[in-house]
Amino acid sequence: MKTFTLRSPAIGPTPWGSAVTITIKDVAREAKVSVASVSRALNGNGGVTAATEQRIREVASRLRYVPHGAARSLITRRTHTIGALLPDLHGEFFSELIRGIDLEARSHGLHLLVSSSHDGAEDAAAALRAMQGRVDGIVILSSPGVDADFLEANLPEGLPSVLLNSDVKSGAAAVLNIDNFAGTYAMVRHLVGLGHARIAFVSGPKDNYDARQREAGFRAAMAKLAPGEPLRIVSGNFSESSGYLAARELLAGKTRPQAVFAANDMMAVGCLQAFKEAGLAVPGDIALAGFDDIPIARYVTPPLSTVRVRIAELGKNAMDLLADLMDRPGSSAASVHTLGCDIVVRDSCGAHRGGAATTTTTTTTTKSRRSSSR
Amino acid sequence: MKTFTLRSPAIGPTPWGSAVTITIKDVAREAKVSVASVSRALNGNGGVTAATEQRIREVASRLRYVPHGAARSLITRRTHTIGALLPDLHGEFFSELIRGIDLEARSHGLHLLVSSSHDGAEDAAAALRAMQGRVDGIVILSSPGVDADFLEANLPEGLPSVLLNSDVKSGAAAVLNIDNFAGTYAMVRHLVGLGHARIAFVSGPKDNYDARQREAGFRAAMAKLAPGEPLRIVSGNFSESSGYLAARELLAGKTRPQAVFAANDMMAVGCLQAFKEAGLAVPGDIALAGFDDIPIARYVTPPLSTVRVRIAELGKNAMDLLADLMDRPGSSAASVHTLGCDIVVRDSCGAHRGGAATTTTTTTTTKSRRSSSR
DNA sequence: GAGCGCAACGTAAACGTTTTCATCGCGGCT
DNA sequence: AGCCGCGATGAAAACGTTTACGTTGCGCTC
Numbered sequence: 001m002k003t004f005t006l007r008s009p010a011i012g013p014t015p016w017g018s019a020v021t022i023t024i025k026d027v028a029r030e031a032k033v034s035v036a037s038v039s040r041a042l043n044g045n046g047g048v049t050a051a052t053e054q055r056i057r058e059v060a061s062r063l064r065y066v067p068h069g070a071a072r073s074l075i076t077r078r079t080h081t082i083g084a085l086l087p088d089l090h091g092e093f094f095s096e097l098i099r100g101i102d103l104e105a106r107s108h109g110l111h112l113l114v115s116s117s118h119d120g121a122e123d124a125a126a127a128l129r130a131m132q133g134r135v136d137g138i139v140i141l142s143s144p145g146v147d148a149d150f151l152e153a154n155l156p157e158g159l160p161s162v163l164l165n166s167d168v169k170s171g172a173a174a175v176l177n178i179d180n181f182a183g184t185y186a187m188v189r190h191l192v193g194l195g196h197a198r199i200a201f202v203s204g205p206k207d208n209y210d211a212r213q214r215e216a217g218f219r220a221a222m223a224k225l226a227p228g229e230p231l232r233i234v235s236g237n238f239s240e241s242s243g244y245l246a247a248r249e250l251l252a253g254k255t256r257p258q259a260v261f262a263a264n265d266m267m268a269v270g271c272l273q274a275f276k277e278a279g280l281a282v283p284g285d286i287a288l289a290g291f292d293d294i295p296i297a298r299y300v301t302p303p304l305s306t307v308r309v310r311i312a313e314l315g316k317n318a319m320d321l322l323a324d325l326m327d328r329p330g331s332s333a334a335s336v337h338t339l340g341c342d343i344v345v346r347d348s349c350g351a352h353r354g355g356a357a358t359t360t361t362t363t364t365t366t367k368s369r370r371s372s373s374r
Numbered sequence: 375m376k377t378f379t380l381r382s383p384a385i386g387p388t389p390w391g392s393a394v395t396i397t398i399k400d401v402a403r404e405a406k407v408s409v410a411s412v413s414r415a416l417n418g419n420g421g422v423t424a425a426t427e428q429r430i431r432e433v434a435s436r437l438r439y440v441p442h443g444a445a446r447s448l449i450t451r452r453t454h455t456i457g458a459l460l461p462d463l464h465g466e467f468f469s470e471l472i473r474g475i476d477l478e479a480r481s482h483g484l485h486l487l488v489s490s491s492h493d494g495a496e497d498a499a500a501a502l503r504a505m506q507g508r509v510d511g512i513v514i515l516s517s518p519g520v521d522a523d524f525l526e527a528n529l530p531e532g533l534p535s536v537l538l539n540s541d542v543k544s545g546a547a548a549v550l551n552i553d554n555f556a557g558t559y560a561m562v563r564h565l566v567g568l569g570h571a572r573i574a575f576v577s578g579p580k581d582n583y584d585a586r587q588r589e590a591g592f593r594a595a596m597a598k599l600a601p602g603e604p605l606r607i608v609s610g611n612f613s614e615s616s617g618y619l620a621a622r623e624l625l626a627g628k629t630r631p632q633a634v635f636a637a638n639d640m641m642a643v644g645c646l647q648a649f650k651e652a653g654l655a656v657p658g659d660i661a662l663a664g665f666d667d668i669p670i671a672r673y674v675t676p677p678l679s680t681v682r683v684r685i686a687e688l689g690k691n692a693m694d695l696l697a698d699l700m701d702r703p704g705s706s707a708a709s710v711h712t713l714g715c716d717i718v719v720r721d722s723c724g725a726h727r728g729g730a731a732t733t734t735t736t737t738t739t740t741k742s743r744r745s746s747s748r
Numbered sequence: 749g750a751g752c753g754c755a756a757c758g759t760a761a762a763c764g765t766t767t768t769c770a771t772c773g774c775g776g777c778t
Numbered sequence: 779a780g781c782c783g784c785g786a787t788g789a790a791a792a793c794g795t796t797t798a799c800g801t802t803g804c805g806c807t808c
């Protein structure tokens with residue numbers, strides 16, 4: 001048995017069935033105006049007396065009228081929804097990013113359609129197709145499969161889009177990146193400043209944009225700040241175990257590095273484990289640093305020095321960028337933005353200064369090459 | 375000036391402008407059939423020859439036709455979208471839940487509209503209103519503000535809904551809970567089995583359903599498994615610092631507990647810190663256990679024994695439940711389901727058995743009280 | 749061979765909005 | 779006094795689908 005609730009949008013008590021959906025017509029009839037006036041009043045488009053607007057609003061809220069989104073979208077060509085396309089990633093990054101996007105989207109009056117956990121380009125393409133027409137704009141976190149060609153082929157033409165962590169320079173989308181380069185550079189500077197010039201680097205997967213940028217930053221920093229030192233780079237894949245293996249490989253070398261800089265925190269944690277097993281004290285015998293500032297970083301012993309990326313802020317900025325694009329239809333989206341990161345000094349790098357210190361090393365920069373058409 | 379685009383989906387190679395939207399009419403014209411046939415063919419509703427269907431499909435994909443979702447929703451009354459309403463929570467729980475829901479939703483051919491980071495009932499109500507008509511069903515993770523009254527007032531009538539972690543027994547929604555009770559019970563059993571009968575409990579916030587259930591489980595377990603012991607319960611609020619404070623309070627008491635069981639992992643981490651400062655060895659001097667199995671749990675020293683809840687699976691089950699409800703329109707949704715959890719034995723509880731052992735203690739149970747109408 | 753049933757297909761209504769255009773009334777100007 | 783302009787309002791078209799219903803043609807049965 002359905003539970004009945006009387007709802008009576010007509011004059012007098014009109015007890016009709018339960019799941020009535022009240023339309024703009026009901027409001028119009030009740031307020032003794034035309035549907036056009038109701039639309040105008042509720043959308044605040046003017047062209048209606050303050051008195052009637054008041055009356056209409058009153059009736060609308062009394063009837064609990066809520067406009068039918070689909071009908072509105074049909075004519076308006078706007079869904080008031082943005083999409084987020086994310087690869088298959090777990091944990092903090094995912095949640096913080098969504099959080100940042102969602103919060104900002106809501107403040108723009110937009111909804112968030114999430115499609116996550118995509119595996120390959122095939123999967124992502126399908127998701128993109130499925131979003132076709134359901135969103136006014138889209139934020140794409142790039143992953144191995146999705147590159148310039150992919151976007152060329154799958155991005156619906158004219159759909160405002162923001163690319164996160166990508167090196168594609170497509171004119172079709174704005175790009176927002178973490179300043180991996182500067183972050184790595186700053187950390188190397190810090191380590192060198194501490195007296196550790198013989199720094200080894202554990203790199204991430206080659207098909208990952210962040211990983212490539214971080215390695216580039218490391219190379220540049222070493223060339224500049226520790227010119228004499230031979231480069232010692234061993235490759236990992238961002239996983240804890242690959243970090244562990246990398247550390248073992250480093251320890252097996254003839255000269256032990258003074259510091260190890262892992263391209264992400266999980267690998268640093270793996271290194272830590274390997275050092276512990278080898279009986280090395282961190283940072284006494286060997287210093288260690290990571291990248292990302294995942295929550296775990298502060299709980300390992302010793303707490304891990306790392307480079308923090310403010311993920312929620314990344315999401316927020318992406319959303320702002322997207323909103324910007326959506327307001328400016330027809331204009332080319334091409335622009336590249338960068339979000340700086342902070343280095344977080346804890347114990348693992350050997351700079352004991354009481355508590356942890358945070359230094360903002362890079363700031364948000366924008367290299368806009370916006371070319372307006374029309 | 376609006377950008378003009380010529381619309382000419384005529385025969386032959388048609389190099390048209392960029393942002394044309396092709397409708398079902400274009401496909402119909404090109405395939406020399408009526409729009410009705412196109413609709414039938416593409417939706418596989420039959421009533422159309424295999425040959426023409428083939429032709430229509432061919433044309434449709436050649437023109438890259440993708441049906442206008444809003445238009446379809448308008449007439450169909452279906453959005454093929456479900457909503458997820460989540461409070462303001464960070465981290466792993468959030469991402470894993472979304473992940474579980476999204477994955478399963480996609481396999482049902484559904485999209486996922488996320489609205490997260492709600493602060494109070496007011497906020498959540500607004501979000502719920504905003505979702506009105508944009509979703510075919512909704513998953514709600516309950517939080518302090520949202521209780522039976524809230525749902526009564528704000529849940530759109532007849533909208534299939536699944537409530538997560540809630541004790542409301544509204545007939546309007548199915549409920550899916552983590553088996554906190556059994557999880558806590560099992561952990562107490564484990565601790566007692568290890569010889570720690572004098573167990574103290576650090577409880578969570580009183581307005582949190584999980585926290586209440588966990589405390590209830592603890593009380594029940596102690597009553598049954600360590601009948602003589604006086605109950606020692608100090609209250610926390612799920613935060614690390616509250617755990618730290620609770621541990622200090624416990625250590626200040628006259629008799630030191632043999633084990634401390636915190637209602638969540640973050641508080642356990644706080645306890646660990648307090649113990650460390652007090653010079654107590656874990657688990658030598660005092661055993662420790664948590665709840666949730668957050669990633670950090672395995673990285674603190676000693677690694678934390680805890681109760682694992684399979685969050686992604688929770689999301690998946692919620693989605694399945696919802697899909698079920700959506701298939702059965704008009705039927706009462708009332709049913710209560712429970713997802714079991716595993717206890718994860720690491721070092722902090724003093725059961726050194728080499729690696730970590732995982733024991734599934736409770737299984738998924740369903741207490742359905744479904745009453746079908748019509 | 750006429751009637752009948754059925755499958756294939758087309759026509760048009762309907763969904764709930766927004767928006768253009770027309771209508772109306774009214775005050776101010778010439 | 780007539781006209782013009784303008785603000786408030788209503789009528790109706792349009793958006794792109796799905797679907798109920800009508801029409802056609804064809805094969806079958808009597």
